[in-house]
Amino acid sequence: MKTKQKMVSEFRRAEIVDAARSVFARKGFAGGIVDEIANEAGIAKGTVYLYFRSKKEIYRAVLDRDMEFSKKGTLERMDAAGNLKDKIRAFTLARLENAEAKKEFFRIMDAEFGSVSFTRSQYRDWLREPVLRLASAIEDAARRGEIRPVPSEKIAWLVADMTRGTIRRRLLGRSDTPPGEDAELLVGFTWAALAAE
Amino acid sequence: MKTKQKMVSEFRRAEIVDAARSVFARKGFAGGIVDEIANEAGIAKGTVYLYFRSKKEIYRAVLDRDMEFSKKGTLERMDAAGNLKDKIRAFTLARLENAEAKKEFFRIMDAEFGSVSFTRSQYRDWLREPVLRLASAIEDAARRGEIRPVPSEKIAWLVADMTRGTIRRRLLGRSDTPPGEDAELLVGFTWAALAAE
DNA sequence: TTGGCGGATGACCATACAGTCATTATAATA
DNA sequence: TATTATAATGACTGTATGGTCATCCGCCAA
Structure with a gap:
């Protein structure tokens, strides 16, 4: 059968x-x-x-599966969000909670993303799609006058960087707050920066 | 002799x-x-x-030496800066340029900081001093009314996270701008967030 | 009950590597 | 130059481990 x-x-x-x-x-x-x-x-x-076939193949399978899962979840939550602020929150929170729930996977990502040569090209771009979507949302909001005009793609990457850095710090045990709290701080900070003028 | x-x-x-x-x-x-x-x-x-004595000891020596160097440089540049905005710029730029100049070291930091068990506790706290100094500066500026009141330590860590994330992205080759440009974006963004009301 | 088949096993092989140490080269001293 | 002290070497050892394969097991049809 x-x-x-x-x-x-x-x-x-x-x-x-x-x-x-x-x-x-x-x-x-x-x-x-x-x-x-x-x-x-x-x-x-x-x-x-x-x-x-080999140890390498197992490793690749782990990363493949988890990245796919994480990316999909992030995109879905972003789509479900209405306005820009919610989208930012969705992006950040999805990634923080994912990291929390899959500490093990993120520890791998953190550990060897850049050093195991055969994974680099494979994984360089997995964040690109969510980030670009965030950039679009920023651009739209700016066009509608909800926020000041900014270089949207650069800012989107900056938000991603901030999130990544926060995840890393959490993994290292330097943060004992729940993910939502870290996310809220990040969102508030970002929103303040965008709304200002 | x-x-x-x-x-x-x-x-x-x-x-x-x-x-x-x-x-x-x-x-x-x-x-x-x-x-x-x-x-x-x-x-x-x-x-x-x-x-x-052993391979481990060599590894520790590499990290020890480079972390010490990086930390010292960052602190010196921060001390040389006058106002808060300059201190933030000093913090960020010192770290970005350091990462640029010592790609190899940072690749190690990125690669195994969290995974090689015997290095974790050793390196968990190396950023703490610069960040706490940044937090003090934020607090002072808030007290003087130069910026709005914020949870200074949390914000300082957020700036550190943002910087770390940016470094990581640069290491992965997803940014081709000079470090100063990334730093300026980051500083401007942060400043906008802090000055806002 | 038997024969056959595909999945599962783990002893085994070849290789790679951390760490040692008897030996050799080099430098300091008299 | 002879003697001693120190630095450097690399062959060697023991162990760990990725990957293989002859063998075994459990299920099912006849």
Whole structure:
């Protein structure tokens, strides 16, 4: 039965990816051991290689899946928001909460985004779409006179940077406030900067 | 002759640290090979172990030295600045330029700050001093009525986060503007947020 | 009950690498 | 120059680990 096979197989893959995320988050790419991933997934090492060609491929699968999930969630929440301020809040909050819920994944992103060479080009642009959408919203609001005119794309990236930096600080344990609070501060700050004139 | 010995020894240590920085930046901690560090320093692997007990110790030395340098530079430039806006600019610009000049180091910081377990506690707080100084400046300015009243420490961290995020984006090659330009945008944005009422 | 089949296993192999240490080269001193 | 002290070397060792593959297991149809 083809369908059932496929389902079982997808399930196994997902289990392995979950285990891998946890191991890589703890040890990084080079430090993460396939045997450990297998253990954590409750299977033998050999089995891992039935589902993935290599350690690299497992790593890529982890990042792929989680980035896709994070990007999708962010875009959806932004679409649901009405005005600019809400969109900014949606963007920031989605990312902060995502980071909170998936600390492990974000620790990987933080840890090896820039250093494991084969992931760089793959992941350079995953934020671009949400940011560009934010930029459009800023531009529209400026055109309608709700905020002062600003270089919208640059400002959008700045908001993204601020969010990223906040996530990082939270991951390092230098913030013990709930994500909503950090987000609110960020949104208020940004709004003050945009509304001013 | 004690002094000369010491000098030679310090010089060698520095050479090794320089080579290590380059290797670790390229490959991460686990991926960085001691033999490669030795080669790059133009010495044999055994010699490395005359100056450092272990690979970990080399890694720590790299981070120690560069963080110290970066922190010192940032504080000095902030002290030299007169008013709040200049202090914010000093803080941001010092860090951006530092990141530009020492891409390798920052790539390490970015890469493994949060994942190599033995470095976490060591480096969690290296930014604290500059940020707290920025917070004081904000507080003073608010007291003098130059800006609106804000939760100074939180805002200071927010500025730090924004700077960190910008550095990260620059490292990933998503920004091709000179550091001064990014800094100016950031400072202007922050100033608008603070001056607003 | 048997035969066959695909998924699962883990012992095994080859390689890579951190760290050691006996030996050698170099410099200081007398 | 001879002697001693110090720095440097790189072959070697033990261990860890990515990836393979002969074998096994459990299920199902006949």
